[in-house]
Structure formats: C-alpha cells, structure tokens
Amino acid sequence: MPGILGIISRHHRAEGASDLARQFRAMADVLTHFGYYQLESLPHDEFCIGRIGVPCRGYRHVRRDDATGNLVAFDGFVYGWRGECRSDKPWAVEPVSLIPLEDTEQLEHLAASINGSFTLCLHDARDDRFFISTNRLGFRRLYYYEDNEVIAFAPEIKAFMALDGFRRELDLEGAADLFNYSFVIGNRTLYKHVRLLPAATTLIIQDRAIRKTKRYWWHTYTDQLDGDADHLAREMFDLSSRLLLRQTRDNSKLLMGLSGGMDSRYLAYLLKTAGRQATYSTYGSPRCDDVRIAGLVAAKLDLGSSFRQFEFDPLAYSKFGAWAAWLTDGMVDLIYPCHTLGVLQHFTENPVEYEYLNSVWSGRVNFTMTWGTAADIRTDLTFDQKLHRLSSMMGLQYLDDAYYFLLAPDFREEVRKLALPHIKHVLREAEPVGRNFLHQKDTFTLLTRTRRLHHQYDPYRYYFAEHFALVDDDIVEFRNRVPLNWVVDRRLYLKMYRDLVPEMAGIVYQKTGVNLFATPNYAAQRRHERMNRLRYLLGRVSLGRINLYDHHTFLHQDIWYRKYAKNRLFFEDILLDQRTSRRGFYDPPAIRRLLKNQAHGSSNYEVIAKLATFELFNRFFIDRESHPKAPYTLNG
Template sequence: MCGIAGFIDFSKQSDHQILIKMTDAMIHRGPNDAGYEVFEQDTAMIGLGQRRLSILDLSASGHQPMHYENYTIIFNGEIYNFREIREELRMLGYTFNSDGDTEVLLKGYAAWKENVLSKCIGMFAFVIYDRLKNEVILFRDRAGVKPLYYYWHKQQLFFASELKGIMAHPSFPKEIDPDSLSLFLQYSYIPGPFTIFQNTRKLAPGHLLRVKLTNGEVSESAYWNVLRSYQQEITELPESEIIDYTASLLHSAYNYRMVSDVPVGVFLSGGYDSTSVAAILQSDSTSKIKTFTIGYKEQAWDESAEARKIADYLGTEHFEWIVGPEEARGVLEHLPEIYDEPFADNSTVPTTLVSQFAAKEVKVVLSADGGDELFAGYNKFNQSLKYTNSFPRIIQRSLSGMMSLVDPENIPYFNKQYNFSSRYEKMKLIWASGKPQQALKYISQYLTESEVGHYTGVGKSAYQTNFDLNGELNRISDPLNRLLAVDYKTFLVDNNLVKVDRATMSVSIEGREPMLDHRLVEFLAQVPSSLKMKGGVNKYILKEIVHRYVPKKLMERPKRPFIAPLQVWFKDELKEQMQYYLTGSRLAKSGFFNVPHVEKLLAHYLAGGKVSHQKLWNMLVFQLWYSRWIEKL
C-alpha cells in the first residue's frame, strides 16, 4: 500500500524537486520509504514518485520506482495472488529478487502486457513507463478501491493517489468547477470521473490512461466494466448451488485479503456484511482475529453492544471505543486534509475514528463495503422499484404534472413534516421519469437540483454521471440488477471506497475490501433478483450464509447505517462550528452561496425545524474544504 505521484510534462517545466513535493504531500500513505525518479525525453519530462507503506516484503528489495528491461513501475495496492502469478512466470523463465507483488506485477506486464490484469486478484493503481514504446500507462483496479487522479491541460499531465499530490505542483491552477460543486451539494460526494477542480479527473475503475510521448496523445479506455457482467445471461443454477458457490467465493476472497507480513484486523459493526468477514475468517483461523468497533454515548446510534455480542460468539479478540462529540470535534477540522476534495458522507467521522483506533494494533484492516451493492441491502433499491411500479405510467405522468402546479410549502400539515419540500420534489421527478434508475438518482440526492439553484448561484450541473446511464442498462434484463450496477458505479466507488481509503491511509494503515473481489462481483451479477430479495428479505443469499456461522436470532435487528449522531451534536456541542462556517461573511468569501437563503435554512434548523441536517452538513464541509485548500493557499 502506497501513494504514487508524477508528471508527464510536454512543456518541460517540471523537475525533481517538484516531484518530491508532489509525492511527499502524501507521506501518510507511505511513511516507510520513498523513491523519486525523473526521465528526460526529447518531447517530455517524466516524473515517477512513490511513498511506501511496507505490507509485503518489508525489505529494501521492494523499493520503487522498480525497473526491469525497458519498463519502470510505481505501484499502489496489493496483488493477493502474486505467489501464483510468480510461479507461472517462473515457468516462463523469469527470476525474482524480492518476495513482494511489485516485481511480480512488473515482470507480469513484461510477459503479457495489459493481459496481466486478467490474472490479478487485488486492488491497485499503478503506472508503467515503457521506454521502448515511448509511452506511459496509468491503471486503476476493477472496483476502484485504490484512487488515481489526473490533471491534463496545456501540455501538462499530473497524476497522484490523492488530489493534494496534484495540488502540490506549482503549475496546477486550483480552479473550482461549478458543475462539480453542484454534484457535490446534491450527493455529498462528487461522482466520477469529475472532481472539484477543472481539467482534473478521477481515472475510472477498470480503466487505463495511455499517454504517447511521441505526439502527446492521451486516451482512456476500459479493460473491465461491471456492466458487462450484469449484461450476461442470468444463471439457471438452483438456489442451493448459488448459495454454496457464493460461500466458497467469500472464503477465497476473504482469506486472500489476509495475505500480509504485518498484523491484520477487521472492522466489525455487527451487521451482516462485516459479520460475514469476521465469521468466515475466524472459522478458517486457529488463532483469534482482531476486530474493531466504535460506539456512541447516544443509544439511538450505538451499535457497539450488537458488535460485542457477535465478537463474543465468534471468539475474536475484540476492541471497542465509545466516542462522543469531543472526539468528533477533533476530527472535523482535519476532514479537509484527509478528504482533499469536498466529501460529506455522514460516516467520515466514525470511519476516521475507528481507523485511528485500529492503527494502535494493526497495519492492515478489512472492511466490508460492497455487500449492499452486491447482495441488494439498501432500502433505496426497494423504493426505486416500488415508486415507479405502483401506478400505470399515464397516472404517474398525470400526478407529476399536477404536483408541478402546487407549491409544497402551501400544503397544510404536510409542509410541517420532515424535509417535505425535498421529498415532494423528488416524487414529482420520479413519476415524471417512470424509470427505476432515475428514481435511484433522485432518492440518492440530499439537495435536489432546484434546491442547489436556490441556495447557490451554481444551478443544475451540465455533467452526465453514471446515474444517467441509459442504453447501457437496456441490455441488463433484471430490473434490480440494473440498480445494483448503477450503485456500484456511483455510490460505492465515489463515496464508500473514498471514505475508507482516505480514513485508513490518514493513519498509515491499509484498508482492504474483500467483498469486491472481481470473481464474486462477476458471479453475483448473474444471480436473479428473486434470490437477492426473497420473501421480503433483502440480502437473502448473504444472510443464509452468515446464519451458518452465527444464529439468526443474534443477527436479526433493524438495519442501521454506520453514521455519527451529527444531527444531535450540531444542535449542541458542535453548534458553534456550524454557525461559524455558515455565517454570511464566511459564505460570501467563496462567492457560490445565496447567503440569505442559507442563513434562513440554518436558523430554521437550529430552531428545531424539520430540516435534513445533511443539507447543512454538505455546505459546512465545502466551507471547511474551501478554508483549507483555497483560502490558505
């Protein structure tokens, strides 16, 4: 696990000192070692930098950049099956000087070029410089577990594992993209490939970016796309075989993620996803695995007791930390440093805290993201199907048309209900579209497009995101699977994976995502929705597997998201911070907000109005980010 950074500068303005600055901006991603190399070509300066967090082969033989023949690599991530690939390469005559996966990936590329990716089980972002072909290629793993950003403008291409690495280049203009800001305020994150800055992109999961040094041509292409898996024929295997095969894939995926030369632990919330990881790994281990959870003094949000019961039943070595607003206050000011573009997922605070807690014991931790996307756990999937199938299309269109004639603020009784205007607007849009995938889009928004226009001068974003996939979804026959594919390409990659990667790396531990093993993803994509939601039970397949290890009565409880009680704290202990950053004078500095409207919303919220705190949280996070990265630089 590492941080990588570099440049391909056709203007030849970049040098070794700039590369060091870019790379060392991410020292938290790799405190154990560093490497920086600059290559001068006739047409460009190429800089490759890496910060190393030693997880496999702790010796100096894992130093990067690493060279072989005409190839140079910098690599962030893990190839869990590197030993099997290494044996295959040895049969072809390759020899090895290290016991890590970087050398295997490098020589695998020499042997098979991009086809090496089809052999890799892992998470990765890496760069190959091929001096013979005179090109540089950037790669990102299938799920997007490992991040990779790039800026391409005016003959300069900068790339890094985090935006702060790109921002460290003196030629990078920190120009905010208003369309991306609009997306952020809607969703609380910025869906890829967009970022908060102009001319700056996230390399899409399962994609590579090829840069030809001879003519400066830059092109992005896919080597893997989850849609292709969902477009396959639905499997006709019987239920028992589907469950058994899924269980075998889980065992393989989970145990591969235990490959490490340093201590490994598991985040445990007590829900089905994290319990499946802890239960299967503990059943396959002769020693106690380490599990970590945090809880809250506010009982309505606290899951620590449930997690403790699961840990006691499984016999793990369990670590628990009960936190309150004081711990949250310490995290809030650091969020812009950890998440270096606006990012307002409510669970950033607990994820950062549990990462800090786990870092005292382990250097690698397994999370369980992807379970809701793969096994259909979120209620938003049920809602999206229900809302668009409850009435015939003609009635939906008529209802939507009538709703357009009425201001929700003028509807007695209902206008006093929680977040009513937003929900009213969403239902109007859902019935106007009639499409479950569009319903998922609107349900996923915290501020609707019209509200963004009301509270800011930004307005509707001109960008099309993966929420707006259309023709690509028509080849997916199963309606639920369409929604799972969209959520995989949006909320999972650009929200959940960002959250865990930045939180863990901020304290120099490696976060792994065993549920996103591509073999599991590809198989479950072909499983019918009737088994993902069966008899009114979401996540049916996973629950059947977990019940083999943990009694059903111990698991059955209402599903709760892994979030902090911010809506309580912002009216009490953290009220001062909310008020400070959302005052008119501070809001006016960025020039994006309609100050009177935001101040009115804040006053209504603090007076006990039934306002979604997430709307204000999104604005607060942007203000925190703006203060750190724009005002101070």
C-alpha cells in the first residue's frame, strides 16, 4: 500500500546518518511490492522521511521550504480546504504545493484544515518537532514504533522488520482479536510494539520522543428525529454529484468495480452522466446474481465495451494465499484478498496511468448511512445491554466450544477471556459521541469494521492509486446531521434513489431479489434459505461429492476447497506442518478433524482461512521466513 514512511533518531548526533539512511532504504525496499513504485525522500543527518508507492498524476509527494527548512511528506488526495488556501481549486493542485510550510506556528494544526484522504508528516525545523497525521476517514493506514534508538512510521507493519533493533514479538491481544472477530480492533496490531495511528489524529514528536497523540476531530450527531426528506434527498444527490466532479478529473483514466449493489451502480451512473471516461469491471461466475445484475446496469447505462466481466479463479487460494497474507500484514483472513488478486491478474491497464475509484458510500461503512435500525434509536440502554448488542454484531454468538477447541488450551483461554473486554474498550471510546445508542453503534462500527477490516483487505490500493469518488469530510458531516428516522435502514438513501435515480432504482437489487419500487419477497428468501440448507446436507451425506452452487453469491469457497486438490493441499501443507504444531497455538487433532470434515462437505472455509493466515503471519513476520514475491505484476 502506498504511503509515507520515516525513521527518526532518538539522539542528536550526525555520525549515525548513514545508518539511518540505510534503514530507511531497507524499509522502502520491504514496501516496494512492484517495480513501478517510486520512492521520494528528504534525508537529514538525524532523520529520513518520504513516500513510497504508485506515481500519481505526476505529483511530487515531498517538499522542503528553503526559507524555514520545514519539510512535508504527503500521500493521498486533497478534496477541499478549510480556511484560507493557496488555490481556489485545491483538489486540482499538487498537495505538497498547498502546504504552507513557511507558517511554522500553524504546522501542528494543519491536518485539521485538509478535507481529503491522506497521511502526512511535517517537520518543524525551528523547534525540531514532527507532526504525523491521518485523515478523518481513516482510509490510509499509518503505524508507528518506538525503541531506545529510533522512532519509525510506515503504512504497513512489515516495514519495521527492516529496523536494526526491531523486536518481532507477537501481540497476543491482537491475535485474540483475529480469532474473536476475524480482524484486529482498537489501535493494536499483531506486533507487540507497533500501534495504529487512529483516524483524525496527530502524533507529536518533540525532543526526539513521542509526546502524545492528539485527536483533531470527532463525530458530532444531531438528535433530531424528523426533517424535510425531499430536501435532504436532493441535498444528498447534489452533494455526491459535486464530489464526483471534484474528485475525478475529466481527462483522467479511471477504473471501478461494478457489482449488483447500490453504491457501485450509483457511481457508474454519476460517471456516465458527468461524461467521465471509465472502465467498469465485474467478476463472478456468469450465472451469479452480481454478474447478471451488473450486466443489467451496464446495459441501462449503455457502457458498451467499457464494461467487462472476469470469472473468479477457483484456484486463487493456492496461487495467491501466501501473497495475500503478506500484503495485508496477516491482519485479516486471506479470502477476499485472494479473490481480488485473482481478478487483478487479468487487468491490462498501466497502473501509473489509471486511478482506481473506490465506490463504497453507504451501508456497512457508514459514510452516508448507518449500520443501525429503528430499534437502535434508544437512550435508555444500560452499558451491558449495549455490549450485548455489539457483541452480537461482531459475531461472538457464533463462536462455540467447537470453534475455540481448535486452539491449544492456554491460548484458547487467553482468546476467550479477551472477547468482551476489547469490545468494551471500543464502546467506551464511542459512548461520548452522544446519548443515543444509534450514534454510539455507528461510531463503534467506524472504529472497527470500517477502519480495521474494510480498509485492510483491499488489494487494489497496492496496484493502483486508489481513492474515494463519493466520500469526503463534507458527506460525513452531512450524514451526521441527517435526522434519526431517516438515517436508519438507509431510508434517505433509498428515497434519493427512487426519487432522483429511478432508472437505477428500477434494476433488481441482489440482496432482496426485487427492485427498489417493489416489496421484498420474504417467502422467496425463506425458500432460498431452505435450499441452502439442503445444499449443505447433500454435501454432508455425500461426503463432499455432491456440490450444488448457490448462484445468489459469487463466492463458492467451500466448494472450491473440496473440488480442487491444489486448494486443499495449500491449507493442509500449512496447518498440518510440524512447524505449525510446534508453535503451540492450535490443537493438532482438532485441526485434522476440521480439515477432514471440510473435505467431506462441511462449511468451515472461513475458519480454515483464518487459521492459515495466522500461521503465515508467524512464518513471515515472526520467524522471518522468506516472504513470497508478487506472483504477477501489471504493465507499469
């Protein structure tokens, strides 16, 4: 993933400059996943800062002010500016040119002025202070590490392995998160001494030590229940239309994924009506609902040859599993990254010339709507009641003894006892946003699923300059003031669709099986659930020999595990290996039973993928086994 990186000596001595430069270069080498990546840096006798990643728009990403000696390293995109700015169109200007480095007094507060998707590092030469900041959206990750010799920061935790004194110690609490929730929450990582810098936060380094992390923005919500829905729907539509024009350039080469969902078809509609040139891709088996519906959207918008379809590679796990675990720092299971890597191998676009647009806008990520329902509009819930609801949302009710007994006894107890405390910690962080549980739940979701899961498993960002087309700080502020009765169940979002984009609303939605003007057929949904149960039972009684595909979904990982020996061997070679057994995290007999049951028709692929991902993390990040190289590259 592209991003800023740096290493700062804890000591004021110039004789260590060559060592710092060597370690900085080694960090950059670890992060150079492809030959078309470029490194820009600003060396100094006592520190090195810079940016590594895909070249973008011909922009520079580092700059030094000759008058003051102040420095900036910047990664990402500026969408707007608060207060006085050097340009009336800041989104069309090279970001480092906008940074007022000559104003030393304002450097500490600069990140709060930027509306965008970015990370940046500023150095105040006069007082020898560093201000390292993340954006409000939390889309671009930044981690930091400190020991007695250096302070370092990077967009991926693997970069710290290049440091001379780095301690490769597993964080057991981070590992517990992985097994309890399938991703790491809070600010933890799987490294004991590495932490995530939260969204909308500045890390302040002074006197060559980390002084504090300072949050410069936090969510504020309205408590209003009702409002003028017609006006709000129009405002939402107009705002997103402006964002699209601002965040894409009319001469840009653009890529985006088009599924059967609502967000991607809305982005495709706006791109088409704005006259932007883009290439649209969908993926899955030709008969699956997502591909079929994406085809309907493409036909309605007359996308022609700019729309293309790829099939998922059923051998993606065996081909790309190790690479996926390495790319994503082992902090999410390898399912989604594997499939995306399988699709990306078919791309012929030059990643230096194209930008990839992330169409995420509503639903689970909460940028414009909410994770909650009308039942969450409550101010009378006790802390324990909130905790129960959130633990259910995180899936803890599905983790039974059969699951935990895959782990070795001591590790098992450590994992189980941390499940609720870690959710409690994030809930306490979310509670101050307001009295209403709906707002607390939304904030909890942003802090967990959005910033630690959805922003972690996206491989497109490693291959292309990727950013949002419809999300910025303004749309988040708009969403936070939408009345409660309209924000739940995506009511305002659906109203906007029906009233202002009826041609898209009239196309069937894959999750309900009907368009937005029709009532969902709940009887059909129940029949589908019964059919899925029948598919499962047939697989079990036939010992995995009968495998019926469900064309409502584009992923068939359980079937692909049974059908393709290479996939089974990939996981068996990892989980049945003596190195895995000796490590002591898993119960070997239970693991053998799990793999046998999976081959005989069970549906535990997600659990198997999680177990394998964690073992690969230990091999690549703790043992320092030789990590996998990119199985392919794009035409950079």
